[in-house]
Amino acid sequence: xxxxxxxxxxxxxxxxxxxxxxxxxxxxxxxxxxxxxxxxxxxxxxxxxxxxxxxxxxxxxxxxxxxxxxxxxxxxxxxxxxxxxxxxxxxxxxxxxxxxxxxxxxxxxxxxxxxxxxxxxxxxxxxxxxxxxxxxxxxxxxxxxxxxxxxxxxxxxxxxxxxxxxxxxxxxxxxxxxxxxxxxxxxxxxxxxxxxxxxxxxxxxxxxxxxxxxxxxxxxxxxxxxxxxxxxxxxxxxxxxxxxxxxxxxxxxxxxxxxxxxxxxxxxxxxxxxxxxxxxxxxxxxxxxx
Amino acid sequence: xxxxxxxxxxxxxxxxxxxxxxxxxxxxxxxxxxxxxxxxxxxxxxxxxxxxxxxxxxxxxxxxxxxxxxxxxxxxxxxxxxxxxxxxxxxxxxxxxxxxxxxxxxxxxxxxxxxxxxxxxxxxxxxxxxxxxxxxxxxxxxxxxxxxxxxxxxxxxxxxxxxxxxxxxxxxxxxxxxxxxxxxxxxxxxxxxxxxxxxxxxxxxxxxxxxxxxxxxxxxxxxxxxxxxxxxxxxxxxxxxxxxxxxxxxxxxxxxxxxxxxxxxxxxxxxxxxxxxxxxxxxxxxxxxxx
Numbered sequence: 001x002x003x004x005x006x007x008x009x010x011x012x013x014x015x016x017x018x019x020x021x022x023x024x025x026x027x028x029x030x031x032x033x034x035x036x037x038x039x040x041x042x043x044x045x046x047x048x049x050x051x052x053x054x055x056x057x058x059x060x061x062x063x064x065x066x067x068x069x070x071x072x073x074x075x076x077x078x079x080x081x082x083x084x085x086x087x088x089x090x091x092x093x094x095x096x097x098x099x100x101x102x103x104x105x106x107x108x109x110x111x112x113x114x115x116x117x118x119x120x121x122x123x124x125x126x127x128x129x130x131x132x133x134x135x136x137x138x139x140x141x142x143x144x145x146x147x148x149x150x151x152x153x154x155x156x157x158x159x160x161x162x163x164x165x166x167x168x169x170x171x172x173x174x175x176x177x178x179x180x181x182x183x184x185x186x187x188x189x190x191x192x193x194x195x196x197x198x199x200x201x202x203x204x205x206x207x208x209x210x211x212x213x214x215x216x217x218x219x220x221x222x223x224x225x226x227x228x229x230x231x232x233x234x235x236x237x238x239x240x241x242x243x244x245x246x247x248x249x250x251x252x253x254x255x256x257x258x259x260x261x262x263x264x265x266x267x268x269x270x271x272x273x274x275x276x277x278x279x280x281x282x283x284x285x286x287x288x289x290x
Numbered sequence: 291x292x293x294x295x296x297x298x299x300x301x302x303x304x305x306x307x308x309x310x311x312x313x314x315x316x317x318x319x320x321x322x323x324x325x326x327x328x329x330x331x332x333x334x335x336x337x338x339x340x341x342x343x344x345x346x347x348x349x350x351x352x353x354x355x356x357x358x359x360x361x362x363x364x365x366x367x368x369x370x371x372x373x374x375x376x377x378x379x380x381x382x383x384x385x386x387x388x389x390x391x392x393x394x395x396x397x398x399x400x401x402x403x404x405x406x407x408x409x410x411x412x413x414x415x416x417x418x419x420x421x422x423x424x425x426x427x428x429x430x431x432x433x434x435x436x437x438x439x440x441x442x443x444x445x446x447x448x449x450x451x452x453x454x455x456x457x458x459x460x461x462x463x464x465x466x467x468x469x470x471x472x473x474x475x476x477x478x479x480x481x482x483x484x485x486x487x488x489x490x491x492x493x494x495x496x497x498x499x500x501x502x503x504x505x506x507x508x509x510x511x512x513x514x515x516x517x518x519x520x521x522x523x524x525x526x527x528x529x530x531x532x533x534x535x536x537x538x539x540x541x542x543x544x545x546x547x548x549x550x551x552x553x554x555x556x557x558x559x560x561x562x563x564x565x566x567x568x569x570x571x572x573x574x575x576x577x578x579x580x581x
Contacts, residue, residue: 025387032382032389036396039454042411043403045422049414062425104307111304123305130316132567134515136536137560140543140553141319141326164311194300225406225518230544241406245522248410255414262407273402277395281462 043266050074050260057255073260080254081247082235083261090239090265093158093228094221100163102214106203108164109172114184114202124173131166135226143230153237158228162221168213175209176202212283215276222269240265327554333547344554354555356530357538363445364534365513368452373502373509375453376460381494383461384468394465398458405455409522412451413438416523444524444532451519456512460505467501468494503574507567514563535559 048064049057056068077083112124142161151157183205184197192200203210221227228242235243244261247254273280327344331337348354383394400408415423416438424437434440438447471494479489517536520526526533526541533541535555543552 025385028382028385029387029389032379032387032393035379036393039396039400039458041422042408042415042454043399045415046408046411049411054420057420061420061422062429064422104311107304108308111301115301115304117298117301120301127308127312130312132511132564133316133320134511134560134563136515136539136556137323138316138319140539140549140556141322142315143543144322144326144549145315145319160311161315164308166312169308194304198304219402223402223404223406225404225521226540229521241404241518244410245406248413248522249525255420258410259414262410265407266403269402269404281394281398284459284462 046259046263046266049256050263052256054253054255070256073256074264077257077261077264080257081243081261082238083240083243083264085236086238086240086243087265089155089237090222092155093239094218096155096159097162097221098214098217100159101165101168101217102210104164105168105213106172106206106210107198108169109174109209110176110198110202112169112173113176127166127169129166131170139226139230146231151231153232153234158231158239162227165217168217171213172206172209175206179205208279208283211276211279215272215280216284218272219269323553323556326550327557329550331548331550331553333549337550340550344551345558347551348554348558353530353533353538357533357535357555360445360530360532361514361516361534364449364452364516365510367446367449368456368516369506369509369513372453372456372460373505375457376505377464377498377502379457380461380464380468381490384465394461396458397461400455400457401459405451405518406522409451409519412447412519413523416443416447438523439528441528441531444528448516448520448523448532451523452513452516455519456509460509463501463505464498467498471497499574503570506574507570510566510570511563514559514566 044064048066050073051069051071052066053068053070053072056066060067108127112120112127146152146157146161149157151160179202184201187197187201222239223241224239225241225245228239229245232238232242235246238246240261244258244265247261248258251258326337328339328341329337330340330343379393379397383390383397415421418424418434418437418439421437424434427434434443436443438444475493475497476489479493484492515536516534517540520532520534520537521540524532526537536559539552539555539559542548542555
């Protein structure tokens, strides 16, 4: 590289040694470090509070350091809230929405991208139009529908209304549009059925889109508050955000315990995000470009 | 079955599951909520058709006008600040600086945690008794009064949480936009003697207009849908000072059980969001620059 672009490298090296630009970089890094501290403060405080007693929190509110290290919060939270049950609910709810929506959005996006059929454009516009409709416009009639179906406090009531969304369909459509056309033609000549071509060739090729949309759905549903608040009315069916938010509403001074439960509830998504971070961010970043 | 028929049916078979779900749980509810908004529906009993009475009643409902005002304040306070901060951080983190990946991940972090759960922590941090932020602010001499329970501070505090939540997400969009700008443009401008601010004004900003359109629209939609941190931190209080449209819809429907009235409010919200999206589309379409 350096021999191919000698002028550029020399200039860059000179700029890097410029004292004014070094000072600028130092100032930017310091400012970003301060911003980072503020951004992470809620989590730092959660961790701190989860290991402290209520008495310590009330007498030393201005510190993040524990003067009363205790594990009681982490031990007691399991019996005060049906936390294990709510963990299971959240896993089943967010997990099944993620798996099913990736399949359903993938199939729909594939049909819109790789087939030509009557009404295609109208259908695509209609699907995109649902993106702008806020959930608030539909949540009362959807709630009434679930009541009529006797689907409140059930997993299918939580899961089924959420397994297709316009954003996922759009995302998969854009992905499949970009794949070369001759991919499935060879398989078609070999006599493979359309579903076989999708399942064996096209869907596996879409793994970057699967990862992005899957992670999006996992985060959105694991973290969601409003939807589980509507669909579940008893504590044993709640997901973690709804369960903890409602417990906070009733016992607003069980600080340490709520924070211990909160840390446990946030941890799986933080781990999942760390694993897929780069590819996920690259995936969502491209959606803003179109 | 003939092959042409099966070829015609195939795309519809692929689309069927998505269309059924979207039809039953998005399409039909839109229609049904429009009908419900013209009735006096409650949680039980037979609803009676009352025409536009719900919509007329909204104008003389102080809680509705209050919620409308709070939503406007929330949107005007959070959306522009989030977008400007996102652009600032994106520009800073597009440079080669030490710890760049770490800072990017930290700023994006609020977007991956449950806003409902982290808002419990925000509420406690702003609590007048145990709150670390109230303790620090009052030590600095800021009169924070009753913290999150103070009528003057509650709305600004939930707005801070809203900004905190979304800046990193918008930053990622802007970073992608910045990376699509060819570097030669900056080099050419530098040779022509353009300073950093001038380069930002005449290259970065115009070439980011597509990204900006997307980000501003999403920011406005997010602002009008704000719910989680308000529900957890203030439940719309104190004295309805943080009651936004969505909070009002929620409590009208699920605490007062006035379904007809609540759907009327939600339709007003939908119309506002749609109108806003259209205005923004027109605004940006006139300014979009491509290269």
